Amino acid sequence: MANNSTADFQPQITLLYCRQSLAAEVKPVQGNRAGNGFSVRLVLLPCSSKVQLPHLMRLLEQGSDGLQIAACPEKACQHLVGSNRAEKRIARGRELLEQVGMGAERLGLDRGAGLSLDDLMEMAGQRAEALRALGPNPMKGV
Amino acid sequence: MITAEWKPIEEMVGYLRGHKKVLVIGCATCVAECAAGGEREVETLAPLLAMAMQNDGNPIEVKSATLERQCEPEFLEAIAEAAAEADAIVSVACGIGMQLVAERYADTPLYPGVNTTSLSIREEPGLWTSRCAACGDCVLGFTFGLCPVARCAKSLQNGPCGGTRTNGMCEINQDTPCIWRLIVERATARGRLEDLTKVRPPKDWSNSPAGGPKRMLREDLRS
Ligand code: SF4
Numbered sequence: 001m002a003n004n005s006t007a008d009f010q011p012q013i014t015l016l017y018c019r020q021s022l023a024a025e026v027k028p029v030q031g032n033r034a035g036n037g038f039s040v041r042l043v044l045l046p047c048s049s050k051v052q053l054p055h056l057m058r059l060l061e062q063g064s065d066g067l068q069i070a071a072c073p074e075k076a077c078q079h080l081v082g083s084n085r086a087e088k089r090i091a092r093g094r095e096l097l098e099q100v101g102m103g104a105e106r107l108g109l110d111r112g113a114g115l116s117l118d119d120l121m122e123m124a125g126q127r128a129e130a131l132r133a134l135g136p137n138p139m140k141g142v
Numbered sequence: 143m144i145t146a147e148w149k150p151i152e153e154m155v156g157y158l159r160g161h162k163k164v165l166v167i168g169c170a171t172c173v174a175e176c177a178a179g180g181e182r183e184v185e186t187l188a189p190l191l192a193m194a195m196q197n198d199g200n201p202i203e204v205k206s207a208t209l210e211r212q213c214e215p216e217f218l219e220a221i222a223e224a225a226a227e228a229d230a231i232v233s234v235a236c237g238i239g240m241q242l243v244a245e246r247y248a249d250t251p252l253y254p255g256v257n258t259t260s261l262s263i264r265e266e267p268g269l270w271t272s273r274c275a276a277c278g279d280c281v282l283g284f285t286f287g288l289c290p291v292a293r294c295a296k297s298l299q300n301g302p303c304g305g306t307r308t309n310g311m312c313e314i315n316q317d318t319p320c321i322w323r324l325i326v327e328r329a330t331a332r333g334r335l336e337d338l339t340k341v342r343p344p345k346d347w348s349n350s351p352a353g354g355p356k357r358m359l360r361e362d363l364r365s
């Protein structure tokens with residue numbers, strides 16, 4: 001049963017992160033983690049440019065409350081323009097989500113380098129806060 | 143290629159109210175090249191429509207498929223089962239493909255997910271510009287290979303109109319080069335500017351879309 005009360009809403013965030021954005025000593029992790037007031041599913045990407053709108057929209061259709069992409073800084077992309085492409089796609093995705101009444105804040109991209117697992121959790125937490133006012137994903141449990 | 147653009151999702155929502163099982167179909171040919179109706183767009187639009195209808199208070203079940211071509215009857219059979227199960231179809235192929243689907247699956251309402259807009263080229267990634275308007279009496283032979291029907295805002299046959307901007311762009315749209323400026327430049331470069339002053343036979347517009355529905359018959363190809 002979906003949790004429809006905004007007060008005790010614990011957003012479920014899917015965080016897709018570029019492997020290169022991690023600090024060298026950090027071992028990539030995948031799977032579910034609990035945050036403070038939210039939960040997160042970590043998904044490892046070889047490059048942030050691997051995110052495509054069909055996948056992102058399916059994740060939201062399947063009930064994820066929000067999606068966060070972690071990309072490398074603009075000049076640090078191993079594929080030169082990969083993270084810029086991802087950023088443009090995310091901007092379009094946000095517009096489309098606004099049009100369908102889901103709210104743009106269900107999707108976001110931030111950049112970072114030398115990230116730790118705590119940094120990824122913090123990014124996910126920021127996404128959770130940004131979408132908290134939107135409430136749970138109406139597709140949950142559909 | 144034939145280009146198309148997504149209709150506003152709000153318009154699609156209006157069409158789909160009252161429907162429960164919707165099939166979204168694309169075409170892997172022209173509309174895939176112009177990023178409106180290929181598999182990627184279909185698989186983006188299908189979940190978006192599910193979300194839009196849920197938020198509209200009219201939840202639907204959405205299935206999706208991308209056909210190799212929507213404008214050839216043989217390829218339409220691939221969705222026979224899905225079309226029979228659906229109570230509405232949204233097509234993001236061009237108007238030609240859409241109509242063939244509407245004819246083949248005549249019992250199921252078909253709604254356009256795109257507006258079909260032009261015959262264009264992909265000039266750069268993310269930019270498509272008109273090249274032809276299917277006017278039925280091609281004048282490229284007189285205009286140095288540059289189309290004044292599709293690429294002049296007034297479809298002038300003897301240009302330029304006098305409104306060309308000082309930077310060479312069209313007076314109607316500052317992002318579009320004045321095609322008559324380009325025609326004159328190409329004629330000049332070939333040392334053939336005089337050719338543009340020659341009197342030409344009047345253009346036959348009766349073979350254009352304005353001349354009514356086209357029916358092209360080739361007896362030698364008929365069975
Ligand atoms: S003159 Fe007519 S047929 Fe030729 S390119 Fe222009 S619109 Fe197309």
Ligand code: SF4
Nearest residue numbers: 294302303312313320
């Ligand atoms: S400025 Fe050039 S392209 Fe624009 S309407 Fe005039 S002749 Fe046509």
